[in-house]
Amino acid sequence: MLEAFLFVGLPYAAVIICVAGSIYRFKTDPYSYSALSSQFLESKKLRWGSVPWHLGIGVVFIGHLGAFLLPGPWRAVLTQPHFLYAVEMAGLASALFCALGLLILIIRRLTTANLQPVTTLMDLVVLFLLFVQVILGIMTAVNYRWGAQWATQTTTPYLWSLLLFRPDPSFIAGMPLLVKAHLAGAWLIVLAVPFSRLVHMFSLPLEYLFRPPQKVVWNAPPTHGALKQTADKEMTRRLFLKGAIGLIGGGVLLGVGVLEELYLFFRGPRLSKEEEGHLLDVTQKKLKKNADEKALELERLRDESIFVAKLSDLSPTKGKYFIDYQMKPALAFLGADGLPQLLSAKCTHLGCTVGSEVNAQGRLLCPCHVSFFDIRNGVPDAGSPAKDPLPKIGWILVNDRGETVLGRGPNGELQGTPRDHPKETLSVHIAKKYEGWTA
Amino acid sequence: MDVRAQVSMVFHLDKCIGCHTCSVACKNVWTDRAGAEYMWWNNVETKPGTGYPSRWEDQNNYQGGWEVTDGRELKLKSQNKASAFFKMLFNPPQPTMKDYYEPWSYKYDDLFSSPLGDDQPTAVPISQITGEPIDIKSGPNWDDDLSGSPVHAENDVNLDELSEEERNALFEVERISMMYLPRICNHCANPSCVASCPSGALYKRGEDGIVLVNQDKCRGWRACVTACPYKKVYYNWKTGKSEKCILCYPRLETGQAPACFHSCVGRIRYLGVLLYDAERVTEAMKAPAQSLVEAQRSALLDPNDPEVQAAARANGVSEEFLHAAIHSPVYKYVMEWKLALPLHVEFRTMPMLFYVPPLLPVMGKNDASLYEPTGEGFFTALENARMPIKFLSKLFSAGNESVVEASLRKLMAVRYYMRSLEINDVDSVKIRQVMHEAGLTEEEAKAIHALTAIPTVDDRFVLPPIQRERAIEPTCSPEVCKGCTGFGEKEPPHRGA
Numbered sequence: 001m002l003e004a005f006l007f008v009g010l011p012y013a014a015v016i017i018c019v020a021g022s023i024y025r026f027k028t029d030p031y032s033y034s035a036l037s038s039q040f041l042e043s044k045k046l047r048w049g050s051v052p053w054h055l056g057i058g059v060v061f062i063g064h065l066g067a068f069l070l071p072g073p074w075r076a077v078l079t080q081p082h083f084l085y086a087v088e089m090a091g092l093a094s095a096l097f098c099a100l101g102l103l104i105l106i107i108r109r110l111t112t113a114n115l116q117p118v119t120t121l122m123d124l125v126v127l128f129l130l131f132v133q134v135i136l137g138i139m140t141a142v143n144y145r146w147g148a149q150w151a152t153q154t155t156t157p158y159l160w161s162l163l164l165f166r167p168d169p170s171f172i173a174g175m176p177l178l179v180k181a182h183l184a185g186a187w188l189i190v191l192a193v194p195f196s197r198l199v200h201m202f203s204l205p206l207e208y209l210f211r212p213p214q215k216v217v218w219n220a221p222p223t224h225g226a227l228k229q230t231a232d233k234e235m236t237r238r239l240f241l242k243g244a245i246g247l248i249g250g251g252v253l254l255g256v257g258v259l260e261e262l263y264l265f266f267r268g269p270r271l272s273k274e275e276e277g278h279l280l281d282v283t284q285k286k287l288k289k290n291a292d293e294k295a296l297e298l299e300r301l302r303d304e305s306i307f308v309a310k311l312s313d314l315s316p317t318k319g320k321y322f323i324d325y326q327m328k329p330a331l332a333f334l335g336a337d338g339l340p341q342l343l344s345a346k347c348t349h350l351g352c353t354v355g356s357e358v359n360a361q362g363r364l365l366c367p368c369h370v371s372f373f374d375i376r377n378g379v380p381d382a383g384s385p386a387k388d389p390l391p392k393i394g395w396i397l398v399n400d401r402g403e404t405v406l407g408r409g410p411n412g413e414l415q416g417t418p419r420d421h422p423k424e425t426l427s428v429h430i431a432k433k434y435e436g437w438t439a
Numbered sequence: 440m441d442v443r444a445q446v447s448m449v450f451h452l453d454k455c456i457g458c459h460t461c462s463v464a465c466k467n468v469w470t471d472r473a474g475a476e477y478m479w480w481n482n483v484e485t486k487p488g489t490g491y492p493s494r495w496e497d498q499n500n501y502q503g504g505w506e507v508t509d510g511r512e513l514k515l516k517s518q519n520k521a522s523a524f525f526k527m528l529f530n531p532p533q534p535t536m537k538d539y540y541e542p543w544s545y546k547y548d549d550l551f552s553s554p555l556g557d558d559q560p561t562a563v564p565i566s567q568i569t570g571e572p573i574d575i576k577s578g579p580n581w582d583d584d585l586s587g588s589p590v591h592a593e594n595d596v597n598l599d600e601l602s603e604e605e606r607n608a609l610f611e612v613e614r615i616s617m618m619y620l621p622r623i624c625n626h627c628a629n630p631s632c633v634a635s636c637p638s639g640a641l642y643k644r645g646e647d648g649i650v651l652v653n654q655d656k657c658r659g660w661r662a663c664v665t666a667c668p669y670k671k672v673y674y675n676w677k678t679g680k681s682e683k684c685i686l687c688y689p690r691l692e693t694g695q696a697p698a699c700f701h702s703c704v705g706r707i708r709y710l711g712v713l714l715y716d717a718e719r720v721t722e723a724m725k726a727p728a729q730s731l732v733e734a735q736r737s738a739l740l741d742p743n744d745p746e747v748q749a750a751a752r753a754n755g756v757s758e759e760f761l762h763a764a765i766h767s768p769v770y771k772y773v774m775e776w777k778l779a780l781p782l783h784v785e786f787r788t789m790p791m792l793f794y795v796p797p798l799l800p801v802m803g804k805n806d807a808s809l810y811e812p813t814g815e816g817f818f819t820a821l822e823n824a825r826m827p828i829k830f831l832s833k834l835f836s837a838g839n840e841s842v843v844e845a846s847l848r849k850l851m852a853v854r855y856y857m858r859s860l861e862i863n864d865v866d867s868v869k870i871r872q873v874m875h876e877a878g879l880t881e882e883e884a885k886a887i888h889a890l891t892a893i894p895t896v897d898d899r900f901v902l903p904p905i906q907r908e909r910a911i912e913p914t915c916s917p918e919v920c921k922g923c924t925g926f927g928e929k930e931p932p933h934r935g936a
Contacts, residue, residue, distance in 0.1 A: 213634035218645035
C-alpha cells in the first residue's frame with residue numbers, strides 16, 4: 001500500500017502539481033520567478049557553493065536523463081567496461097561536487113548574519129531535501145555499483161511505465177531500500193518545485209543564445225515606415241523561432257521514439273526457441289478456438305430450427321436465455337395463454353442484455369440505465385431511456401416425433417391448430433422462416 | 440536612416456553645488472523601500488574621489504561596458520553568450536554590498552522610550568539588512584568633499600595616468616580642487632545592460648529611449664549589474680530583481696520633469712529630445728577612443744534638417760516630438776555649441792546624458808598671508824587650470840584633451856564676453872582674441888549665457904508629450920500594464936519562496 005502510494009500515487013501527484021503549479025504561478029505571479037541570488041549579501045562562500053552544486057547537478061541530471069530517454073543505446077555503450085567505469089566515476093565525482101556545494105550552501109545559509117533576512121523556511125527545506133537526495137544517490141552508487149547499467153532495466157522501465165500511463169512499480173519492487181528512498185526523494189523534490197525557489201530552473205534563458213544584443217519595446221508599436229519593418233521582422237523572427245523550436249522539439253521526440261523502435265527491432269532482446277515455440281502454441285490454440293466457434297455458428301445458421309427449451313421448462317416469471325439467429329441474446333417466457341412468448345434481450349437503448357426476472361408489474365429490467373419493458377409486448381415504460389420496444393421473436397412447437405405442431409409467424413399470427421398435445425412432449429424452437437420477423 | 444527620438448539630458452557642472460537634493464528627491468520617491476535602501480539611482484560624487492560603488496570606473500575590476508575586438512566587433516566586456524550561463528551561478532565582477540555600503544537607520548525609538556537616567560539617550564545606528572546595531576564603515580557619499588584625502592581622492596581611477604608631478608600639483612594645499620559629479624542612469628543608446636540580460640527583461644523604450652527593467656521578466660541573473668559600466672543597475676536583495684533609474688517616466692508622461700531635475704537647487708539640469716540614427720550607433724561606438732566623442736556626435740541628427748525630419752516622420756516620430764527636438768536645450772549644448780560631453784564615452788555605451796565640464800574657481804595664491812587670485816587678470820589661462828585638463832579629459836572625452844579644451848575655451852570666452860558687456864573692464868582686443876580662439880560668435884555667447892545663467896523652467900525642460908496612456912488604453916488597463924513597464928510593484932516588495 002505504501003509502495004503503491006510512493007511509486008505510483010506520489011509520482012503522478014508530484015508531476016501534475018509541479019507542472020500545473022509552476023504554470024499557475026507563472027501566469028498569476030511572474031514577479032515571484034527569480035533565481036533569488038544572494039551574491040550581493042555574501043559572495044565568497046557562494047562561489048564555492050553555487051558553482052560546484054550547479055555544475056555537478058547538471059552532469060548528474062544529464063546522466064539520469066540519458067539512462068531514462070535512451071536506455072537501449074545507453075546500455076549498449078555501457079557494455080564496454082571502460083565506458084562504464086568512466087560514467088560511474090564521472091557520476092560519482094559530480095555527485096560529490098554537488099554534496100560539497102550543498103554543504104557549503106547550507107552552512108552559508110545558517111551561519112551568515114546578512115542572509116537571515118532573505119532566508120525562508122522553504123529555502124531550508126529545499127536545501128535539506130536536495131542534500132539528503134544527493135547523499136542517498138552517493139550511497140546507492142557506492143553500495144550498489146554499476147547503477148548506470150542496472151538502472152536501465154529497473155528504474156527506466158518503471159519511469160516509462162509511469163510516462164505511458166501503465167504504472168508498474170513491480171520493476172522496482174525488489175530494489176533495496178536505499179534506491180527506493182532515492183526514488184521517493186526525487187518525487188518529493190518534484191513536488192516542492194512550484195512552492196519554492198526551484199522554479200528558477202524553468203527560467204533557463206535559452207533565448208539569450210539567439211537574440212540580438214539590443215531590445216526595443218514600443219508603447220504603441222510603429223504603424224508605418226522603416227521601424228514597422230524592423231518590428232515586423234522581429235515579430236516574424238520570434239514566431240519563426242518559436243515554431244522552429246516546437247517543430248524541432250517534436251521531431252526530436254519522434255525521432256527518439258523511432259530510433260528506439262528501430263534499435264529494438266535490430267538489436268533488441270530475442271526470444272529463445274522454447275519461448276518462441278510456446279508463443280506459437282498459444283497462438284495456435286487461440287486460432288483453433290476461434291475456428292470452432294465460427295463452425296458452431298455456421299452450423300446453427302444452417303439448421304431450419306434451433307432448440308430453445310422444453311415448453312414445460314418455461315416460466316411466466318423467469319425468462320430463459322437463448323441465442324437467436326443473429327447471435328444476439330433473447331428470452332423465452334411462458335405467456336398467459338400457455339404458449340411461449342419470445343423477446344429479444346438486447347436493450348434498444350444501448351444494447352445491454354436485459355435481465356430475465358419479471359417483476360410484480362410484469363416488467364423486465366435492463367440494469368444498465370434502468371429501462372423497464374413490458375413482458376407482454378416488449379414496450380418500454382414511458383420515461384425509460386429506451387424508446388423502442390424489444391422485438392418479438394417467432395417460434396414453433398415441435399412434438400417428440402419432430403413434427404411442427406404449432407407456430408407463431410412473422411405477423412404474430414398462429415399457424416396450425418392449437419390442439420391438445422401433451423405439454424411434456426413439446427419443445428420450443430426458433431425457425432429460420434421467421435428470421436425476417438425477428439429482425 | 441533609422442531615426443529614433445531620445446529624451447536626453449545635460450548636467451551643467453559649473454552650476455552644481457553638491458547639495459544632494461537630487462539624490463534625496465529620488466530616494467524619497469523611488470528607493471525608500473526594503474531591499475532598495477542602499478540604491479541611489481541618483482547620486483552625487485566628489486571628483487577626484489572613488490565614487491559609489493567604490494572605484495566604479497575601474498572596468499578591469501568591474502568588467503562593465505563594451506570593448507572592440509580584433510575583428511572590429513563590439514562585444515560585452517563582462518560576458519559572451521556562453522559564459523553568460525556560467526555567470527548566472529556566480530558572477531565574479533558583480534559588486535557586493537561592501538562595494539556600495541551597508542544601509543543603516545537609527546533606533547530613533549530609543550530616544551523616546553529610554554528609562555530616566557543620567558545620560559542623554561542616543562539613537563544607535565542599526566543595519567537595514569539585519570536590523571542589528573552596526574559600526575558604520577562607509578556610506579553612499581563617504582568621500583564627499585574629501586578631495587585631498589589619501590583614502591579616497593588619491594584612489595580615483597582617472598588619476599592613474601597622471602604624472603607624479605600633476606598628481607602632486609592637484610593635491611597641493613593651495614591649488615587643491617574638486618568638482619561634483621551628479622550621476623543618474625545615462626539611458627544609453629547602446630546599452631550594455633540590455634545586451635547582457637539573459638532573460639530579455641531590460642529594454643529601451645522605442646518612443647523616448649528610456650531604459651527599463653521589466654520586473655515580471657527579470658529572473659535576478661545579475662548580468663546587467665556587472666555589464667553596466669556606470670553601475671547604475673542595482674540588485675534588490677529583498678525581491679531578487681534588478682532595478683534602475685526610470686527617468687521618472689510616470690512624471691514625464693504627465694508633463695513633469697523627473698524628480699531630480701525638478702528639485703535641483705543649482706538648476707544645473709536640462710532635459711530635451713535628441714534625434715539619433717540607430718543604424719549608425721554600433722559603427723560609431725567602434726571608433727578609436729580618441730575620436731569617440733566625435734563619433735557619437737556623428738550619430739546624432741540635426742532636427743532642423745528637412746531630410747532628418749522626413750525620415751523621423753516616416754519612422755513614426757510624432758510632430759510634437761519633432762517640435763520638442765527642434766527646441767531641445769540638449770541639442771544646443773551637445774551639438775550646436777559642443778559644450779556638453781558624455782561621461783566616460785570609452786565604455787562605448789553611447790551615454791545620452793551629457794556634462795558641461797566645470798571651469799572651476801579662479802586660481803588663488805597665498806602671498807604674504809594674503810590669499811588672492813593669481814596671474815595677470817581675473818581669469819586664469821586654461822593651461823594653469825586648477826583641475827588638470829588631463830583629468831577632465833579622462834572623465835569626459837576618453838582622454839582626448841582637445842575636446843575638453845574646446846569646451847572650456849568656449850565657456851571661458853562667454854565669461855570674458857559677458858564681463859565686457861556687464862562690467863566692461865576687459866580689453867576689447869583680448870576679448871576678440873579669446874572669442875576667436877574659442878570659435879564663438881557674439882550671438883552664440885549671448886545664447887549660451889541666456890541658457891546657462893538665466894533660463895526659465897520651460898527653457899531647461901522641453902518635455903515632449905509622451906502620451907503613453909493613449910497608447911496602452913486600447914489594449915489594457917494602465918494598472919495591469921504597470922507590471923510590464925519596467926517599474927511596477929503592484930504589491931508590497933516580497934521575496935518569492
